Amino acid sequence: xxxxxxLDSQVPVFEEAPVELRxxxxxxxxxxxFWYVQxxxxxxxxxxxxxxxxxxxxxxxxxxAEFNKSQTSFHLRKPSVHISDTAExxxxxxxxxxxxxxxxGQGTExxxxx
Amino acid sequence: DARVTQTPRHKVTEMGxxxxxxxxxxxxxxxxxxxxxxxxxGLELLAYFRNRAPLDDSGMPKDRFSAEMPDATLATLKIxxxxxxxxxxxxxxxxxxxGDSGTEAFFGQxxxxxxx
Numbered sequence: 001x002x003x004x005x006x007l008d009s010q011v012p013v014f015e016e017a018p019v020e021l022r023x024x025x026x027x028x029x030x031x032x033x034f035w036y037v038q039x040x041x042x043x044x045x046x047x048x049x050x051x052x053x054x055x056x057x058x059x060x061x062x063x064x065a066e067f068n069k070s071q072t073s074f075h076l077r078k079p080s081v082h083i084s085d086t087a088e089x090x091x092x093x094x095x096x097x098x099x100x101x102x103x104x105g106q107g108t109e110x111x112x113x114x
Numbered sequence: 115d116a117r118v119t120q121t122p123r124h125k126v127t128e129m130g131x132x133x134x135x136x137x138x139x140x141x142x143x144x145x146x147x148x149x150x151x152x153x154x155x156g157l158e159l160l161a162y163f164r165n166r167a168p169l170d171d172s173g174m175p176k177d178r179f180s181a182e183m184p185d186a187t188l189a190t191l192k193i194x195x196x197x198x199x200x201x202x203x204x205x206x207x208x209x210x211x212x213g214d215s216g217t218e219a220f221f222g223q224x225x226x227x228x229x230x
């Protein structure tokens with residue numbers, strides 16, 4: 001069965017420090033990969049996506065992620081975080097040839113401290 | 115500014131009552147998802163539709179939940195009868211999908227349901 005695993009449920013970090021949020025997936029078919037962010041009491045907003053091509057993708061708010069097919073990972077990174085980055089981050093996959101079903105990981109709560 | 119619109123934003127109801135949540139997908143989007151978010155389970159896919167036809171509703175408790183798309187501009191999720199364990203935030207999302215293209219899904223603001 002296909003699944004998405006976010007390895008850290010909570011990541012505390014100081015402002016201006018770098019951060020990496022980890023995501024691994026399991027699938028027998030090719031996938032498209034996404035990172036979404038959810039601010040308190042809000043819906044989910046797309047940060048970035050990998051569909052094909054370059055394995056390093058850049059998104060909004062200075063975030064980037066790298067697709068590693070051999071390790072089935074899609075880790076999210078930011079070189080310097082701000083207080084405003086405090087939010088819940090979700091990794092998600094859409095399975096190729098599976099009707100576009102979108103499966104989410106459990107989420108990582110990023111807490112940026114001054 | 116295209117967006118997915120969900121109503122109501124908040125709903126408090128008594129156990130046993132019927133609850134209907136509505137979603138207006140972005141114009142031109144042909145795929146609609148319903149998710150439920152709780153602290154314990156995270157984001158669970160309840161059902162999704164392509165061109166108004168259900169593709170997968172295996173995540174939905176069939177005895178009390180039902181999802182429909184009466185037309186391309188409206189998706190509904192009903193719970194009858196509601197139970198306290200249904201308390202959660204319900205999200206609708208829409209996407210434009212052709213074949214297996216991986217366009218992203220756009221999410222609504224959610225309906226926060228509390229069943230007392």
